[in-house]
Structures are given as structure tokens and as C-alpha cells.
Amino acid sequence: MNKRNNSRSAIEIFKLLLDYYAVPLKITLLYAVLGSAWIFISDQLLETEFVDTHLFASLTLLKGYFYVIVSSAIIFVLVSSGIARDRKRNELALDRSERALKESIKELADVQKALDESSIIAITDQRGIIKFVNDKFCEISQYTREELLGQDHRILNSGYHSKEFF
Incomplete structure (x- = not known):
């Protein structure tokens, strides 16, 4: 039974870590897959189309700059969406906490009023x-x-x- 509870908590911990690192993992994997595909495919196309080594080197450099600009834009969009999602989640949690705090303050005020009216303190x-x-x-x-x-x-x-x- 205890071993089962430990494995359950390990699974819960894994899920929490996965949730916490979901956006960075998604960005990293997407960057690795798209980057590798871009490099492989574009190099193959350039090698088959251009025999001139100087032109090939210039196009490879331009291709690299293009890749950096496009991948930077993709990373920006992915990070921004993750931040926006986290911000929304935090705002909802804050709203819940504020409501709970207001309810606790009201309950405390009610208890204080009851004590003030019935007890000498x-x-x-x-x-x-x-x-x-x-x-x-x-x-x-x-x-x-x-x-x-x-x-x-x-x-x-x-x-x-x-x-x-x-």
C-alpha cells in the first residue's frame, strides 16, 4: 500500500514537472525538428541547384540569416503564448484567493463581533x-x-x- 502511494505521488510529481516544463519542452522540440528539417532540406536544394561555390556560400549565409529570423519569430510567438496562458492561470488563482480571503475576513469579523458582544476581553x-x-x-x-x-x-x-x- 505504501509503495503504491509512493508511486502515485511520483506520478503526480512527474505530471507537475511535465506541466511546468511543457512550454519550454514544446519550444525546444519544435526548434530542433524545424531547424534540422530546414538545414537538411535547404542544403540539399542548394547543392543540387548551384555548382558555383561562391554563390553557394552566399546563399547558405542568407539561408542561415533567414532561419534565425524565422525561428526567432516562432520562439517569440510560442513564449508569448505560454506567458499569456500562465498569466491568465495566475489571474484566476489570484481571483480565487482574493474571494477566499474576503470570505475569511468576513467570518473573522463575525467572530470578533460575537466575541465583543458576549465576552469581556x-x-x-x-x-x-x-x-x-x-x-x-x-x-x-x-x-x-x-x-x-x-x-x-x-x-x-x-x-x-x-x-x-x-
Whole structure:
């Protein structure tokens, strides 16, 4: 069973790599096939048609320049289409992420509202100094937020509890 899961994940990894390198592989293979075909066919045509070595050399040079220009244009088109496809995929993923983030923010705001309305919350630092209080805490303690922030919890001592309690 474990070996099967490992082979499955290896296949998934292979598919991911293939997807990631699909455009570069396509460009490389197309360049190799078309380039080889162009060189072979054009050299055969030039050799059969021209006996003059100087003219043959000049035409071979022109043929090389033509090949570079055409193959550059093909590479540009292939790379551009790959970039456009990746950009579209990334934009869709970003849209999904933004929607999920907005939903999470709304849920968090709902939870915060529920906590604020039903619980008293105070956050202190390591020394016991009040750094945050919610509205319910202020309402129950009858202190303003400004009066509480920066104070020790002893400010809330009603005198009914022992000194150790605070």
C-alpha cells in the first residue's frame, strides 16, 4: 500500500514537472525538428541547384540569416503564448484567493463581533499591563478604554478580593 502511494505521488510529481516544463519542452522540440528539417532540406536544394561555390556560400549565409529570423519569430510567438496562458492561470488563482480571503475576513469579523458582544476581553503584556480591552470589558468595568490602556489590572480592584488575587 505504501509503495503504491509512493508511486502515485511520483506520478503526480512527474505530471507537475511535465506541466511546468511543457512550454519550454514544446519550444525546444519544435526548434530542433524545424531547424534540422530546414538545414537538411535547404542544403540539399542548394547543392543540387548551384555548382558555383561562391554563390553557394552566399546563399547558405542568407539561408542561415533567414532561419534565425524565422525561428526567432516562432520562439517569440510560442513564449508569448505560454506567458499569456500562465498569466491568465495566475489571474484566476489570484481571483480565487482574493474571494477566499474576503470570505475569511468576513467570518473573522463575525467572530470578533460575537466575541465583543458576549465576552469581556483584556490583553496584557508579560508585566500585566493592559494593552487591549474590548467594548464589553469597558461597559462592565465602567472604565473608558483610555483609562484602562497602559494600566495594571489592579485598577479593577474592588476591595472585595485579597491583594494576592490581583
